[in-house]
Amino acid sequence: MVNMYDVLWDKCIVGLAEVNKAGYFIRANPSFCNLVGYNESELQQKKWVDITHPEDATSGEIMFEKALAGGITSYTMEKRYITKRGLVVWVNLFVSSVQDENKQVKFLIKQIINTPVIIPTETLDRHKNDSSTLSSKIKDNYKTIATSLIGAIFTIYGNQTGSSEIQNLGIALTVGVLGGIAAKK
Numbered sequence: 001m002v003n004m005y006d007v008l009w010d011k012c013i014v015g016l017a018e019v020n021k022a023g024y025f026i027r028a029n030p031s032f033c034n035l036v037g038y039n040e041s042e043l044q045q046k047k048w049v050d051i052t053h054p055e056d057a058t059s060g061e062i063m064f065e066k067a068l069a070g071g072i073t074s075y076t077m078e079k080r081y082i083t084k085r086g087l088v089v090w091v092n093l094f095v096s097s098v099q100d101e102n103k104q105v106k107f108l109i110k111q112i113i114n115t116p117v118i119i120p121t122e123t124l125d126r127h128k129n130d131s132s133t134l135s136s137k138i139k140d141n142y143k144t145i146a147t148s149l150i151g152a153i154f155t156i157y158g159n160q161t162g163s164s165e166i167q168n169l170g171i172a173l174t175v176g177v178l179g180g181i182a183a184k185k
Contacts, residue, residue, distance in 0.1 A: 015091070015112030018098075021068055023047035026107060035091070035114050037084030048110075053080035053088060067097045068105050090115045 009016055015032030017025055025043040033039055036051055048064075049057050056079040063075045074096040081089045094111040 015110075015114065017043070017048075017110045017112065019048050019108045019110060021105060021107065023049060023064065032112055035083070035089060035112065036081050042084075051081050051083075053082055056080050063095070064108070067095060067108060070097075070103065070105065073097050073099075 009027075009029050012029060013031055015035050016029040017032050018027040020026050024045075024047050025040075028038075028040050028043045033043065036043070038046070038051070043051075049061065052060055056077075059077065060079060063072070063077060066072045067075065074094070076092065076094045079091060079093050081091060083089055092113045092115065094113075096109050097105045098107050098109055100106050
């Protein structure tokens with residue numbers, strides 16, 4: 001029987017990554033690898049903060065520590081990654097902790113939705129004080145990206161036997177993304 005988690009992991013258009021309690025990448029799907037320009041084995045040598053834009057690192061570390069301590073089980077944030085080629089990539093990040101039977105955090109799983117804004121770091125540095133315009137453009141694109149997600153999942157898996165789990169997961173991911181958008185408004 002096909003493991004639907006593995007199929008979704010490999011075929012999902014959304015970036016997915018598992019991160020251990022020390023902050024190192026355990027696993028990354030092809031979409032996330034393509035987004036940041038590193039292959040999975042390169043990412044496994046890095047902590048998530050190593051590829052995070054310096055201005056986003058502190059807020060990310062605060063949320064990461066809260067999740068590890070059990071204070072929260074999930075969080076979302078808008079952030080930037082620095083790719084292997086030095087480009088700044090804006091994303092919407094959804095993080096959930098995976099706990100053992102004793103409610104201890106085993107690892108964190110991240111869902112990364114790329115926004116269509118990729119900016120060379122030099123350009124971003126020149127326009128530091130104009131980030132509200134960039135943020136506004138990114139937020140406008142969330143709904144388009146989220147609604148495209150479910151269509152892509154149905155296209156890939158819609159005609160396969162036993163695809164109801166994938167369809168339900170696609171609906172859940174899309175509703176979660178759209179819910180996050182509504183909460184920001």
